[in-house]
Amino acid sequence: MAGRPKKRGIYGRGDYWLDWDRLSDGNLRSPNLTIFWYDTERGRIRSVSARTADLAAARKALDRHYLQHTDGELICPTCGQQRNGGAEMLVLRAITDYLTINEELPSFKAVRARLNHVVRYIAKIETPDVRCSKVDEAWIARFRTWLGEQPVITSSGKERPARRSLSSIENSVLQLAAAINAAKGRNEISKSAQFKPIPTKELNRTPQRRLAVEELADAFRYATDPKYPTKRFGLHRFLMLSVGTAARPDAVHDFSTKPERRQWNPQRHVVALNPAGRRQTRKRRAIVIVPPQLGERINEVDGFFVPFVSVKSAWETMVKSLNWPADGEGGMKLIRRSIGQLLRDAGTPRAWSEEWRDPALKVPGEQIEVQLGHRVIDSVTDLYAAFDPDYQHAATKALGGIIDAINERCPAAFAPRERQAA
Helix, strand or coil: CCCCCCCCEEEEEEEEEEEEEEHHHCCEEEEEEEEEEEEECCCCEEEEEECCCCCHHHHHHHHHHHHHHCCCCHHHCCCCCCCCCCCCCCHHHHHHHHHCCCCCCHHHHHHHHHHHHHHHHHHCCCCCCCHHHHCCCHHHHHHHHHHHHCECCCCCCCEECCCCCHHHHHHHHHHHHHHHHHCCCHHCCCCEEEEECCCCHHHHCCCCCCCCHHHHHHHHHHHHHCCCCCHHHHHHHHHHHHHHCCHHHHHHHHCCCCHHCEEEECCHHHHHHHCCCCCCCCCCCCCCCCHHHHHHHHCCCCEEECCCCCCHHHHHHHHCCCCCCCCCCCCCHHHHHHHHHHHHHCCCCCCCCHHCCCCCCCCHHHHHHHHHCCCCCHHHHHHHCCCCCCHHHHHHHHHHHHHHHHHHHCCCCCCCCCCCCC
């Protein structure tokens, strides 16, 4: 049997190392870096491509491969024996490993933000070398109290006056439990989380605020004010797509007409809110049909419909200007909730105009559920349903009626508009 080679390369972890794969003449076998390891069962060195020539990205690829195929730092890479105190994995180590393995998740940014609160808390306590098994109910209670007292900082770096919600705090607790349990899943020596998160549905207080058509028109008048041709352009686009699809704010920001994303079919006005290659999450992004008023505006765009990473700052300024409640009731999902309510009102005495008080115009509940992403269509059926003339017919017609009602009050709401240079 060939002797076991020494670990070498650009970067290593355990029995795995990163290097260029070269031919006997010294030329590269592949333009990408390669992950190597010694397979004791086969008695030879094995390898797999890191699929990138970038060193930083390749290091992350090796870390993911290592954590997915070994017991992590709990097993000594030299002798294969359990390390002393192996069951007492550091919380920071568990969090780092968890983030490394799950870096490709669609919800990774939210996961990282929630765990960052835990990291900040550990950095402030007297003994930051906290072990997973020491994080019990009392420890979590102290963490909840601490996080509840921390200011809420917006993406623009400003401090929000509102207190952090209980459900937001508990999301960090839930994520920490997931990280600790993932460490347990990689090695039986580790313990599961020694605390029980509170289900967020027991903590959530569903906002009661809903916007009437008149208030939606107020938002469009604010966003289309000719005195601000550039500053409020992104907000205007956000409002149009939010009203025309009832999508979540993150899905609105993420919608693009680029062909490779396969999100826009101009012939059928079909919008796939989930881009090609992105895995669906619990917050499902639906396939919907948009009304012609919005479809015409989408056809004018090449790329992201909302041309900014986020319009949250512009939204918050608008909420303040229009005197809408901001404490838990004026978030960016307010448009989605309001459109959902208006769809339910279609055909009823609560309809937004006399024209829509005909019971025949009522939108079936299942179409509202599909529009909001709450109803999951079979994955195969989903590919073809959107091209059926009856697919979401009532919901799409009602959305068109809502847009017409907004246009009556604000003619510029869905009118063509070019972004002018600043």
